[in-house]
Amino acid sequence: MEKENDRENAFFEDxxxxxxxxxxxxxxxxxxxxxxxxxxxxxxxxxIPWRFVAGSGIAALLEGTGPGRTVLLRADMDALPVEExxxxxxxxxxxxxxxxxxxxxxxxxxxxxxxxxxxxxxNFAGRVLFVFQPAEETSGGxxxxxxxxxxxxxAPDGAFALHCDPSRPAGTVGVHRGAFRAASDMFDCVxxxxxxxxxxxxxxxDVIAASCxxxxxxxxxxxxxxxxxxxxxxxxxxxxxxxxRNVLPERAEFSGILRTFREETRIALKAKIRxxxxxxxxxxxxxxxxxxxxxxxxxxxxxxxxDLVLRSAAEVLGEENVSVLMEPSMGVDDFSFFLQRxxxxxxxLGTGSGKGEDAPLHSPRFSPDERCLAAGADVLAAAxxxxxxxxxxx
Numbered sequence: 001m002e003k004e005n006d007r008e009n010a011f012f013e014d015x016x017x018x019x020x021x022x023x024x025x026x027x028x029x030x031x032x033x034x035x036x037x038x039x040x041x042x043x044x045x046x047x048i049p050w051r052f053v054a055g056s057g058i059a060a061l062l063e064g065t066g067p068g069r070t071v072l073l074r075a076d077m078d079a080l081p082v083e084e085x086x087x088x089x090x091x092x093x094x095x096x097x098x099x100x101x102x103x104x105x106x107x108x109x110x111x112x113x114x115x116x117x118x119x120x121x122x123n124f125a126g127r128v129l130f131v132f133q134p135a136e137e138t139s140g141g142x143x144x145x146x147x148x149x150x151x152x153x154x155a156p157d158g159a160f161a162l163h164c165d166p167s168r169p170a171g172t173v174g175v176h177r178g179a180f181r182a183a184s185d186m187f188d189c190v191x192x193x194x195x196x197x198x199x200x201x202x203x204x205x206d207v208i209a210a211s212c213x214x215x216x217x218x219x220x221x222x223x224x225x226x227x228x229x230x231x232x233x234x235x236x237x238x239x240x241x242x243x244x245r246n247v248l249p250e251r252a253e254f255s256g257i258l259r260t261f262r263e264e265t266r267i268a269l270k271a272k273i274r275x276x277x278x279x280x281x282x283x284x285x286x287x288x289x290x291x292x293x294x295x296x297x298x299x300x301x302x303x304x305x306x307d308l309v310l311r312s313a314a315e316v317l318g319e320e321n322v323s324v325l326m327e328p329s330m331g332v333d334d335f336s337f338f339l340q341r342x343x344x345x346x347x348x349l350g351t352g353s354g355k356g357e358d359a360p361l362h363s364p365r366f367s368p369d370e371r372c373l374a375a376g377a378d379v380l381a382a383a384x385x386x387x388x389x390x391x392x393x394x
Contacts (some may be wrong), residue, residue: 008374011112015373018042019108020090026079026104029138035077035107039132042111046118048130054144058132061154062117064388068126071384072156072342074335075110076103076136085364100366102351103162105373107132108358109162109349112377117384123364128387129156133334138294142334151341158305158392159344161335161385162376166358168350170369172312173345173379176325177303182259183266184295184332189214189277193286195250203247205286210239211252214288215239218256221272226265232267233259233330257328261298274357299336302343306391308344312382317375342394345383349376374390 018038025034036056043050043060050060056077061316084091084098092098099105131150135141136255139349148347168174191214193205215236226232234256239253274290281288326350335346349367352358359365386392 006065009036009245011115012374015108015377016370018111019104019373021105021197023099023377024090024093026092026094026099028078028081030056030098030134032077032134036132037104038052039077039107039111043114046114046169048114054141054148054152055150057150058136059143059145060114060130060131062114062121064121064124064126064129066125066346068124069157070129070154070386071125071387072129072131072159072338072344073110073113073380073384074131074133074159074161074338075310076133076141077388078103079136080137080362082362086367090369098364099363100364101137102361102366102368103136103163105222105349105351106162106370108373109376109380112373114379115240117203117380120381120385123253124248124385124388125334127154128384129154137290140334140337142337144342146337156342158387159335159338159342160305160309160380161344161346163333163346163347164351164361164368164372165348165368166352166360166368169352169354170350171317171373172310172321172323172350173317173347173375174228174323174325174350175306175310175313175345176301176328177306179261179298180312180328180346181299181333181336182233182328182330182394183263183298185258185266185270185295186255186295187258187273188255188293189253190289190292191252191286192289193279193281196248197343198246198248201248206248207250207252208248209284209289210281210284210286211239211241213284214231215254216275217276217280218273220393221269226269227271228306229331230265231261231328231330232265232269233257235341255355256318258333259327263298291312296334296366297336297340298330299333299346301340301341301345305343305387306347308385308386309347310384311391316325316382336364349379366389
């Protein structure tokens with residue numbers, strides 16, 4: 001028993017060391033030179049062959065004892081352009097960059113799962129595809145990796161991923177069945193018209209007033225066209241127009257986001273946004289234009305694989321540390337692109353201290369309780385083994 005405790009302590013301390021190395025070198029988007037160096041070094045030490053996919057993405061394949069299913073485990077590696085406020089010795093060495101969303105935790109957990117599964121490779125048939133993904137916070141790294149052949153050979157049969165949740169105590173897991181993260185769309189609007197002196201508004205088109213009416217109408221779209229029982233969010237986050245108090249400008253601009261779960265609602269609301277932006281200025285003599293940038297699709301967990309994660313987590317952490325999440329999140333994650341192509345489950349890993357004072361994700365003070373690391377690694381490994389053993393029927 002003492003040897004087992006020593007082994008587990010060594011495993012935990014190793015994960016902490018890896019996570020702190022990753023935390024100290026936060027990198028953005030696809031530019032992950034130091035990060036992939038740490039990941040590749042660890043995979044080499046485990047004897048797991050790996051390759052680059054879509055530039056800085058990494059795919060590593062662990063073979064079991066023979067033919068069987070292939071399970072995909074994914075971690076995102078990129079950081080955020082946030083100035084860290086903590087004073088830990090392992091704080092970011094790059095000004096203006098920080099692992100404020102916990103992707104250093106995700107990567108360390110997946111490397112820990114790789115270690116666990118390497119030890120078990122003589123006890124399972126099939127293959128484990130470890131995916132270390134860039135650019136989740138920006139343009140999205142999942143789709144470029146898929147387009148670069150990530151899922152072609154072998155083609156995974158199921159997928160799992162975790163995400164930090166500082167609102168939950170470290171050592172706990174939360175799992176949602178069904179649609180869990182929203183689809184995202186961004187829109188940029190311009191209203192153009194004749195500029196004029198502020199004292200003579202009748203000689204121009206007052207694009208600021210027209211834009212304000214558009215914004216007000218947009219804010220009413222969700223509440224008056226979407227069922228109150230269906231989650232959807234439309235928010236305007238920026239508004240710019242004019243440069244002097246006594247001049248009515250020729251142009252005003254505003255931008256926002258749309259978050260939905262149902263594809264029918266997503267399409268309908270985008271059409272309503274377009275008509276609102278174009279028609280209201282037109283009535284007032286101005287011209288409205290809107291352009292959309294499509295983000296990630298909705299992330300939908302397979303209910304049966306969600307139950308598999310619940311069982312696996314309960315075995316590893318104890319039933320008292322595992323809960324079913326009843327409400328979805330309006331946040332987004334491009335793990336959804338994987339779940340469009342195969343069944344899977346994306347779950348939350350508690351990283352909070354349990355004292356109720358933990359900074360939220362994307363905060364410059366975000367600091368996960370490192371006791372979460374072993375829990376995350378073990379749940380990923382347990383879910384993979386359960387899936388490969390056939391504890392899920394298509």
